[in-house]
Each structure stands twice: as structure tokens, then as C-alpha cells.
Amino acid sequence: MMLQYFERLASRLDAKIAKNPDIPNARRKFAREIAQLGTRLYSGQHRIAWCGVIAPFDMLAAMNITSCFVEFVGAMLASTGAVGTFLEESEHAGYAADTCGYHRSVLGAAMKGLMPLPDVMIATSSPCTGGLAAMENLARMFNKELFVLDVPASDTPESVRYLANQYMDMFRFISSRTGETIDEDKLREAIVKSNQARELMVEVYRLAQNVPSPASGQSLANFGIVMALFLGTDAGIEIAQAYRDEFESMVKTGQSGAPAEKIRLLWLQNRIQFKNPLIKMLEQEYQASIVIDELNDITWEAIDPADPFVGVAKRTITIPFNGEINWRLNHVRHLSTAYKIDGAVNPCHWGCRQGTGARGLIQAGLKEIGIPVVNLEVDCVDTRNFAEGQLRTRLEAFMEMLRTSPSAA
Amino acid sequence: MMSQETTRWIGHACSYTPTPLIHASGFTPYRLLPMGNSPDRAGQLLHDNLCPHVKRILDRAMENDLPDLHGMVFMNCCDAMRRLSDAWRAARPTDRVALVNLPVLAAESAISFFADELTRLSETLSTWSGQSFNQADISASIAKFDEIADLLGELSNRAHTGTLEGGSSRLQDLFNRAATESVDRAVELLRTVAEEMELPAAAHNGVPVYLFGNVLPDPEAFALFQSCGVHIAGDSVCTGMRAFSRIGGNDSDDVFVRLARGLLDQPRCARTFDPSRPGKIAQDVLAEARACQAKGVIAYTMKFCDPYISRLPAIREVLREAGLPFLLLEGDCTMRSMGQQKTRIEAFTEMLR
Numbered sequence: 001m002m003l004q005y006f007e008r009l010a011s012r013l014d015a016k017i018a019k020n021p022d023i024p025n026a027r028r029k030f031a032r033e034i035a036q037l038g039t040r041l042y043s044g045q046h047r048i049a050w051c052g053v054i055a056p057f058d059m060l061a062a063m064n065i066t067s068c069f070v071e072f073v074g075a076m077l078a079s080t081g082a083v084g085t086f087l088e089e090s091e092h093a094g095y096a097a098d099t100c101g102y103h104r105s106v107l108g109a110a111m112k113g114l115m116p117l118p119d120v121m122i123a124t125s126s127p128c129t130g131g132l133a134a135m136e137n138l139a140r141m142f143n144k145e146l147f148v149l150d151v152p153a154s155d156t157p158e159s160v161r162y163l164a165n166q167y168m169d170m171f172r173f174i175s176s177r178t179g180e181t182i183d184e185d186k187l188r189e190a191i192v193k194s195n196q197a198r199e200l201m202v203e204v205y206r207l208a209q210n211v212p213s214p215a216s217g218q219s220l221a222n223f224g225i226v227m228a229l230f231l232g233t234d235a236g237i238e239i240a241q242a243y244r245d246e247f248e249s250m251v252k253t254g255q256s257g258a259p260a261e262k263i264r265l266l267w268l269q270n271r272i273q274f275k276n277p278l279i280k281m282l283e284q285e286y287q288a289s290i291v292i293d294e295l296n297d298i299t300w301e302a303i304d305p306a307d308p309f310v311g312v313a314k315r316t317i318t319i320p321f322n323g324e325i326n327w328r329l330n331h332v333r334h335l336s337t338a339y340k341i342d343g344a345v346n347p348c349h350w351g352c353r354q355g356t357g358a359r360g361l362i363q364a365g366l367k368e369i370g371i372p373v374v375n376l377e378v379d380c381v382d383t384r385n386f387a388e389g390q391l392r393t394r395l396e397a398f399m400e401m402l403r404t405s406p407s408a409a
Numbered sequence: 410m411m412s413q414e415t416t417r418w419i420g421h422a423c424s425y426t427p428t429p430l431i432h433a434s435g436f437t438p439y440r441l442l443p444m445g446n447s448p449d450r451a452g453q454l455l456h457d458n459l460c461p462h463v464k465r466i467l468d469r470a471m472e473n474d475l476p477d478l479h480g481m482v483f484m485n486c487c488d489a490m491r492r493l494s495d496a497w498r499a500a501r502p503t504d505r506v507a508l509v510n511l512p513v514l515a516a517e518s519a520i521s522f523f524a525d526e527l528t529r530l531s532e533t534l535s536t537w538s539g540q541s542f543n544q545a546d547i548s549a550s551i552a553k554f555d556e557i558a559d560l561l562g563e564l565s566n567r568a569h570t571g572t573l574e575g576g577s578s579r580l581q582d583l584f585n586r587a588a589t590e591s592v593d594r595a596v597e598l599l600r601t602v603a604e605e606m607e608l609p610a611a612a613h614n615g616v617p618v619y620l621f622g623n624v625l626p627d628p629e630a631f632a633l634f635q636s637c638g639v640h641i642a643g644d645s646v647c648t649g650m651r652a653f654s655r656i657g658g659n660d661s662d663d664v665f666v667r668l669a670r671g672l673l674d675q676p677r678c679a680r681t682f683d684p685s686r687p688g689k690i691a692q693d694v695l696a697e698a699r700a701c702q703a704k705g706v707i708a709y710t711m712k713f714c715d716p717y718i719s720r721l722p723a724i725r726e727v728l729r730e731a732g733l734p735f736l737l738l739e740g741d742c743t744m745r746s747m748g749q750q751k752t753r754i755e756a757f758t759e760m761l762r
Contacts, residue, residue, distance in 0.1 A: 093722050094721055094722035098718065125513045129715045130488070133716060136688065137720070146687050148514055148684045150519055153510055158522065159522075165518060166518070169518070323491075324491070324494070352458075353458065353713065356456045357455055357459045358492050358496075359456050360452070360456070361455075361492075
């Protein structure tokens with residue numbers, strides 16, 4: 001089922017890109033690569049790793065491992081509208097509906113045999129406790145040993161060294177389980193490609209800050225978090241290049257991503273992964289555009305290819321979701337200023353302790369710099385709990401408030 | 410409630426807190442238990458989907474239902490606890506607060522890193538106290554806490570065999586006092602209780618049950634179990650013996666490595682696990698239930714506690730395969746929620762008889 005879905009999706013996108021080969025086709029190239037990743041994961045012809053969200057995917061690419069964080073499957077199932085069956089499967093097995101929907105859906109998929117057996121499993125202790133527990137549960141189901149990257153929540157030389165050493169252990173673990181050798185040249189090459197994609201993404205985000213922004217509510221949805229899967233590969237560079245070219249062209253001609261942009265919004269944490277009318281409603285009825293997602297940013301320095309473990313460890317430790325809430329708060333404040341934000345939308349994903357848990361602190365912190373926040377009670381994966389009417393009403397009230405505020409005038 | 414004239418308290422909220430280190434630095438560790446009648450105000454800072462343990466503690470902090478704390482030490486043990494440390498800083502911005510990294514596994518590299526973290530904490534504590542302390546001081550404190558562990562271990566065994574006057578309810582009161590009173594007073598109290606005459610083993614007629622879970626500090630909860638005909642024959646909760654595991658080791662060892670190993674080697678919570686044996690907690694629960702000859706197993710977990718609720722299906726499955734009846738009680742740190750479970754506990758006990 002999943003393989004056919006991804007193959008069809010890739011083929012359809014290939015055809016669309018071929019139809020207009022002279023335009024950047026950024027979103028299509030991004031979506032096509034997602035489809036190709038899905039195809040590789042489900043084809044049975046590649047060595048695969050199921051991972052935690054902040055695993056070093058560029059390093060894994062250097063070892064010829066097709067790797068992916070498990071939440072990706074939950075998001076894909078939600079986007080296809082098929083997630084309900086898998087959520088019910090896991091809930092019937094005793095996984096509480098109070099836990100994260102991404103993880104419940106993936107566990108349900110594994111129980112129904114929809115998750116291919118991985119060659120290795122690489123869990124990460126950050127960003128969330130629930131994610132680590134889900135990986136342990138999957139490892140139990142697959143009867144696989146788990147490798148855990150224990151990510152400290154402090155940016156100190158000791159923490160960086162500790163994590164860097166774990167990457168070396170991870171390589172040895174993978175090598176011993178798959179027979180893949182550790183080729184230092186390939187690793188260097190992957191890091192160089194990561195850095196190239198990073199430079200382009202810096203440009204993409206800089207261009208998105210423009211008023212009006214070339215970013216529409218959908219163009220960069222899930223971009224930052226999924227691009228991590230393509231770091232270290234040519235595909236990652238190609239996608240980032242396409243976005244850079246597309247946005248550059250739009251900025252030159254003064255073209256806005258969302259029609260007649262009047263209100264600029266920051267979207268906090270994850271998107272709602274299933275089809276819903278909220279983004280379109282914001283754009284069409286209020287000329288409100290999501291010009292930046294919290295997860296769309298480069299928060300790390302270029303990595304020294306000659307010393308990749310330390311650089312990747314530093315990249316991982318300093319993601320704003322790791323550590324104390326001030327890291328995240330400082331980051332969203334920075335984004336709010338850089339993107340000239342009028343307001344922020346916080347979809348409080350039910351079951352997310354690390355993100356949603358802090359919503360009061362985030363709201364208060366943004367209020368200090370004059371950014372109002374609307375909190376939406378939603379499960380970003382579980383369509384069964386989607387209260388469209390309530391969410392629409394809350395967003396409408398928020399938009400009315402922003403429309404009458406001086407900054408949006 | 411407690412003598413504060415000569416005691417300088419350091420608050421903490423997790424079983425992994427290196428209490429001997431706090432003691433060696435001249436402070437008295439004080440575990441903030443999610444008890445009392447503070448009004449529900451944590452929702453101003455934390456979402457409703459966070460575990461009631463941290464919210465009740467924040468309620469206490471916002472209500473100032475605390476001793477005069479010199480500082481707070483938080484362990485970065487889970488998302489909820491990290492968020493509690495964030496909220497604490499927002500609610501009480503002038504408090505001294507330390508957040509300590511806590512590895513999720515007990516590999517040698519993790520123990521070494523955790524030892525570095527404890528060294529860093531010792532420097533912070535030294536700054537807070539204005540006095541220096543050395544490895545010998547920490548070793549002496551470990552010895553005291555290990556004595557508390559031994560005494561509580563002995564009393565715990567007596568409660569399990571039904572020979573402790575007052576049973577598991579009284580035992581929980583002793584755990585709470587050991588977690589919130591000065592070390593010397595706790596040792597004195599526990600020695601006195603340990604010297605009491607044991608009851609005859611046949612004094613109880615409850616059904617032997619193994620209890621596991623996370624935060625269950627209220628002695629009334631144990632009295633409720635008893636009133637429902639349950640005899641706790643063995644248990645593993647983080648407000649019980651798990652919070653007092655021996656640190657062990659030798660005085661010749663590096664004391665920070667010794668502390669780190671002592672805290673990580675015997676997992677005090679489901680959040681720490683062995684990645685080479687996924688789901689091992691389920692086998693551990695089964696083994697412990699069998700070791701105490703329990704006729705059934707009761708799990709008591711906080712609502713929204715990911716480390717536990719995520720692992721319950723595996724535990725349920727293993728117990729079912731072993732033919733051991735299982736009852737899950739989900740709570741919110743109030744006796745109100747426990748009271749609502751009374752009928753279920755009674756029905757479970759009847760089934761086991």
C-alpha cells in the first residue's frame with residue numbers, strides 16, 4: 001500500500017515537473033524527493049534505519065543507509081486521510097489516547113505490518129520523552145536492538161564531546177549490524193553537501209523575510225524538519241537551490257506568496273498534517289500569510305568536514321527545542337523580529353509535553369515583545385479530534401484583533 | 410511542620426537527584442512531594458496535558474507552600490520535569506535553580522558524562538552555600554544515605570511480609586519523612602522504628618499484590634489499598650524504595666563516578682532503560698511480581714506520564730501471557746481520584762481471592 005502510494009506520487013510529480021522544466025518547481029521537487037524517500041523505505045531494496053527526529057541523517061546517508069524519523073510515517077498517514085485506522089489499532093493495544101498522535105499512528109502502522117523491518121534503529125533522547133519511548137516500543141515489536149543517542153540539554157564542551165563520541169559509537173554499531181564500512185571520504189563528502197544545502201537554505205529563509213514574503217502558507221510547510229532527511233545528499237542541494245531560485249525571482253518582481261499579504265504570521269512547532277481549510281481561510285479571508293514556521297531555520301554553523309562529529313554534535317545540541325525553554329523563546333522572538341511578524345499561531349498538539357507543555361511560557365514570552373499568540377487545541381495527526389468550527393472561530397477572532405492592531409494597519 | 414532554624418533546604422522533585430551531594434555541600438535535600446491543598450494555578454504556565462506530578466509541585470511553588478528553600482535542583486529526566494524547571498524560573502524568578510543533565514542509559518560513557526554533570530552541580534552548590542567540600546565529605550554523605558536506604562529496605566521488607574505495625578501506609582509516611590526531614594533526624598527515626606517489635610507474619614489477611622508505577626506519596630492511598638483487601642507484597646514506585654536505592658561503591662572510587670553509577674545502574678524510573686533489551690521493564694515487573702508471590706499486579710501511573718503510559722501495553726502483554734491479572738490505576742496526585750478507583754480495586758481483589 002505505502003510503496004504503491006509513494007511510487008504513484010513520485011511518478012505524478014515527475015510528470016508535472018517535466019511539463020514545466022524551466023521553472024524552479026521548488027515545492028514539487030521537495031514533494032518528489034519525499035515520495036522517493038518513501039519509495040526507498042518501502043521497496044525492500046535498501047538498507048533502512050528508523051530514527052528519532054534529530055538523528056544525523058547526513059552521516060547515515062554517508063553509510064548508504066536510507067534513514068527517516070518515524071514521525072514521518074505518522075504525518076504521511078495523516079496527509080492521506082488513512083490515519084484513523086492506525087490510531088485505533090494502537091489504542092486497542094493499550095497505547096493511551098493522551099500520548100502523541102504521531103507516535104500512536106506509527107505504532108499502529110507497525111502493528112498492522114505497515115512499517116518495514118529496519119536494518120538498524122537509531123533513537124534520540126531529544127526532542128521528546130515520548131519519541132524515545134515510541135522507539136523503544138518499535139524496537140520491541142521488531143525485536144531489534146536500539147541504539148540511543150543521548151542528547152544533553154546544555155551547550156558545553158563536555159556535552160558536545162559526549163555526543164560526538166556517541167556518533168562514533170553509532171557508526172561502529174551500524175557497521176557491526178549491516179556490514180557497511182565507514183568511509184571517511186564519503187562522510188566528508190556528505191558534510192560538504194550538508195553545508196552547501198545549509199548555505200542555500202540560509203538564502204531561502206533570508207528571502208522569505210521580505211515584505212511581501214515569497215513564502216505562502218503552504219510553500220514551506222514541513223520544510224525545515226523534512227529537509228534534515230535530505231542533508232548530505234545531492235537531492236538536498238537541488239531542493240534548496242530550487243527554493244532559492246523561486247523566491248529570488250519572486251522577490252525581484254515583488255510577487256507575494258500569499259495574495260495581497262496584509263498580516264504576517266509565525267506558525268509555532270508542527271503543522272496540522274491532514275487536509276484542513278484553515279491556511280486557505282487565513283489567506284483568502286484575511287490576507288494573512290504564514291511567512292515563517294518555527295521549525296524553518298538554520299540554527300547551526302557550517303560543519304568542518306575534517307571534524308564532522310563535533311560539528312554535528314553542536315548542531316544537534318543547539319536546536320532550540322533542546323534544553324531550557326529560553327532557547328526556544330529566544331529563537332521565536334528572533335524569528336518574530338526578523339520576519340516582521342504580526343501574530344503567532346500555536347497548534348497545541350495534544351500529547352506533546354515538550355512543545356505544547358510550554359505554551360503558557362511561550363505565549364508570555366512573545367507577549368513581552370508585543371506578539372500576540374492564538375493557541376489552538378488540536379491533534380496535528382488525529383483527524384478524529386479536529387474541531388474545525390471551534391478552530392475557525394478562534395482564528396477569526398484572532399484575525400479581527402490583528403486587523404485592528406496598529407502594527408497590521 | 411519542620412525545624413528551619415539551622416537547616417538550609419535545597420528542593421528537588423526527582424528520584425534521580427543526587428541527594429548525598431546536596432547534603433555534603435551543607436544543605437538538606439527536601440523532596441517536593443505533590444501533596445497539600447494548594448489551589449490549581451499551574452495551568453497559567455503549563456498546558457493541561459502535562460503530568461499532575463509537576464503541576465502539583467508548581468501549584469505548591471506558586472502558593473509558596475514550601476520551606477524556605479535556598480535553591481532548587483531539577484533533573485532533566487523527562488519533558489515534564491524540564492518544563493517544570495522552566496515554569497519554576499518564571500513563577501519564582503529570584504530562586505536559585507540548577508538543571509542537571511541525566512542520561513537515559515547507563516553505558517560507561519553515560520556514567521562518565523553524568524559524573525561530569527555532578528561535578529558541575531557540586532561547584533554550583535558550593536557557590537550557593539559559600540563553603541567548599543571534598544570527596545571525603547561526599548563519601549560520608551553517601552554512607553548516611555546508604556544507611557537510610559538499608560533501614561528503609563528493612564522496613565519495606567517488613568511491610569511486604571506484613572510484620573510492620575501500620576503496614577504500607579505507615580511505610581509510605583516514613584518514606585515521605587526520610588525525603589523531607591534532615592538526614593540525621595531521618596536516620597534516628599528509622600532506627601527507632603527498626604527496633605520496634607515485628608508483628609507476627611500472619612497478622613494481615615490481604616491478597617498479595619505487586620504494585621508498580623511512578624508517584625504515589627500519599628499514605629492514605631496505601632490505607633485505601635489495605636481497606637480494599639490488598640496486601641502490597643512488593644512494590645516499585647518512585648516515591649518509595651526506588652528513591653532510596655543504595656549508591657554503594659567504595660570510598661576508593663572517584664566519588665562522582667560512584668554517585669553517577671549508583672544513580673544510573675538501578676533505574677529509578679522507566680525513563681532510563683537498556684537499549685539492547687527493548688521492553689525489558691515488562692520482564693522486570695513480571696520477575697518482581699513473581700518474586701513476591703503476588704496474585705496480581707496493580708500499576709499506578711500519573712496521567713500524561715509518557716515514560717510509564719507508553720510502556721504499559723508491553724507490560725500488560727507480558728503479564729497476560731504469564732497469567733497474572735493486572736489492574737491499571739491512572740491518577741492525578743489527589744486522593745479524590747484514588748477514591749474513585751475504590752470499587753475497581755475491591756473488584757480486582759475479589760477476583761484474586
